[in-house]
Amino acid sequence: MDRKQERAFEEFVAAAGDALLRLAVLLASDQGLGEDAYQETLYRLAARWGRIGNPQAYCRRVLHNVIIDQARARKRRLAETRLVEAHDDVDLRTAEQAKAVEFRPALLSALRTLAPQQRTVIVLRYFDDRSEKEVADLLGVSLGTVKSTASRAMAHLRDNLILAGLLELSDSETERRADHA
Amino acid sequence: MPELTENELRGLLTVATSDLVAPRAAMERAVRRQRRRRTRARVTAVASFAAAAGVAAGLLVPVFSGRATLKGPGHSDAGSVPAGVNLAAYRTLSELSVVAGSQPASADPYVVQAEQTYTTDTYTFTAQQVAALRSEGAAAYLSVTQKMGSIVKEFGAKTSVIDTRTGAVITYQDIKATAGHPPTIPAKLVNGPGTLPTEAMLNALPTAETALRKTLFTQYEQATSDPGASVPAYQPTPADNDGVVLEAEALLWEPDLSPAVRSALYQVFADTPGVTVNTHATDTAGRPATEFSRMDARPDHQVVEVFLSPKTGAILEDANVGPGQTYSEDLFQSVTYSPTIPADPYQS
Numbered sequence: 001m002d003r004k005q006e007r008a009f010e011e012f013v014a015a016a017g018d019a020l021l022r023l024a025v026l027l028a029s030d031q032g033l034g035e036d037a038y039q040e041t042l043y044r045l046a047a048r049w050g051r052i053g054n055p056q057a058y059c060r061r062v063l064h065n066v067i068i069d070q071a072r073a074r075k076r077r078l079a080e081t082r083l084v085e086a087h088d089d090v091d092l093r094t095a096e097q098a099k100a101v102e103f104r105p106a107l108l109s110a111l112r113t114l115a116p117q118q119r120t121v122i123v124l125r126y127f128d129d130r131s132e133k134e135v136a137d138l139l140g141v142s143l144g145t146v147k148s149t150a151s152r153a154m155a156h157l158r159d160n161l162i163l164a165g166l167l168e169l170s171d172s173e174t175e176r177r178a179d180h181a
Numbered sequence: 182m183p184e185l186t187e188n189e190l191r192g193l194l195t196v197a198t199s200d201l202v203a204p205r206a207a208m209e210r211a212v213r214r215q216r217r218r219r220t221r222a223r224v225t226a227v228a229s230f231a232a233a234a235g236v237a238a239g240l241l242v243p244v245f246s247g248r249a250t251l252k253g254p255g256h257s258d259a260g261s262v263p264a265g266v267n268l269a270a271y272r273t274l275s276e277l278s279v280v281a282g283s284q285p286a287s288a289d290p291y292v293v294q295a296e297q298t299y300t301t302d303t304y305t306f307t308a309q310q311v312a313a314l315r316s317e318g319a320a321a322y323l324s325v326t327q328k329m330g331s332i333v334k335e336f337g338a339k340t341s342v343i344d345t346r347t348g349a350v351i352t353y354q355d356i357k358a359t360a361g362h363p364p365t366i367p368a369k370l371v372n373g374p375g376t377l378p379t380e381a382m383l384n385a386l387p388t389a390e391t392a393l394r395k396t397l398f399t400q401y402e403q404a405t406s407d408p409g410a411s412v413p414a415y416q417p418t419p420a421d422n423d424g425v426v427l428e429a430e431a432l433l434w435e436p437d438l439s440p441a442v443r444s445a446l447y448q449v450f451a452d453t454p455g456v457t458v459n460t461h462a463t464d465t466a467g468r469p470a471t472e473f474s475r476m477d478a479r480p481d482h483q484v485v486e487v488f489l490s491p492k493t494g495a496i497l498e499d500a501n502v503g504p505g506q507t508y509s510e511d512l513f514q515s516v517t518y519s520p521t522i523p524a525d526p527y528q529s
Contacts (some may be wrong), residue, residue, distance in 0.1 A: 001215050010208060017203030025198055038203065042211035049215075069483075104197045126187055127194040158185045167185060
């Protein structure tokens with residue numbers, strides 16, 4: 001990288017860094033691992049800067065790969081999972097912003113219950129606003145797989161958020177469950 | 182209250198991460214590293230061999246004419262060095278295999294090495310006491326104190342208390358070391374039975390190299406075929422040895438490993454193509470070490486680096502290094518046994 005390229009790289013990171021870090025934290029479902037993945041992505045991006053047509057797309061792909069590698073490495077190390085702290089029930093959809101940030105560890109815990117591919121689909125579709133086709137291309141799967149994965153992951157995530165006391169059941173759902181009980 | 186819609190989830194994910202700000206230092210590090218483009222200094226195989234043996238590379242053949250005697254007790258093949266294997270690494274690791282295999286046997290499951298430092302000596306037991314506790318069927322808790330680090334975080338410290346009967350683990354973490362790094366890492370983590378191999382599982386591992394290699398690859402295949410595991414783009418095969426090396430590295434730190442299995446593990450590394458060695462290394466704590474490393478065939482070419490005590494073959498440190506950076510690093514400081522769960526050493 002020459003000085004001009006360095007400046008362009010710095011400008012790109014200054015503009016896209018926050019969003020990339022947030023994406024990394026959600027994809028990893030862990031703040032520390034997300035930060036590690038973010039740093040690693042910047043290293044790889046810097047090494048290839050000037051030879052990449054679409055840095056954003058490149059970063060998404062690298063983040064996904066790094067996080068999959070992290071998950072594989074973690075399997076061989078002692079778990080360092082953070083404990084979910086006890087909290088009063090809350091509905092995050094209606095919570096004020098400061099409250100929602102406070103519950104980030106619990107939200108990340110709920111995301112961690114998804115399989116890595118489900119998490120990537122959910123985060124890219126509903127946080128990063130990627131199209132189904134873009135997600136399918138990144139993961140190397142069909143459009144139909146992205147649709148079905150997203151649907152199953154949404155249902156799973158919703159149930160886990162309810163279990164974690166972060167979402168209230170709808171009236172109809174409460175009634176339906178009461179009928180089943 | 183309506184169901185969770187896609188838009189609501191979008192809002193939730195956005196708001197919950199809204200306070201995260203990318204540290205400028207991360208970008209600066211990437212630029213600095215790119216400027217240097219300096220690959221990690223590594224002693225080449227020939228240079229290392231010459232340093233270790235004090236001879237020119239031309240003397241390789243006579244030195245290795247008697248190599249069969251260097252093989253550890255776990256080695257099942259007294260034939261020639263496998264094709265592609267680095268001779269210096271083969272020689273050094275074979276020697277370490279012999280040293281590790283000659284350490285006290287299973288009655289003394291682990292002896293704290295002279296160069297390792299106790300930090301929780303309140304709970305120290307002699308090998309005889311440990312053996313006695315075990316023969317009485319008493320619980321035996323193994324505490325491993327280590328420092329750790331990664332490419333972003335400063336070194337922290339933790340003590341893992343392992344229930345050797347069930348594989349359950351309590352981890353005490355030095356949260357002071359990570360102060361100001363939100364969210365705060367909890368001081369204590371509890372992971373249930375089965376988290377780590379039990380003493381019985383470790384004792385059941387094969388002590389012959391070929392059988393151990395096969396077991397390690399089977400373990401790797403099982404680990405990567407878990408329903409929850411995403412299938413990585415790159416899948417090691419027995420031929421490229423990556424799966425075997427990853428599993429072997431994961432086992433090396435196990436303090437309850439029998440000397441025979443440890444010896445066989447070093448012979449696995451000795452017979453693996455791509456392993457290089459530096460006999461004049463020091464670990465992060467400055468302890469003299471024999472370092473061996475191997476780059477795998479994955480697209481990002483991670484390097485496994487292991488530092489061993491030249492005197493005993495005990496592990497001092499291991500690390501996974503990417504292209505120019507360190508993913509994770511563990512520096513092992515002390516190992517102690519106790520019949521009860523030790524108190525948190527970081528809570529003063």
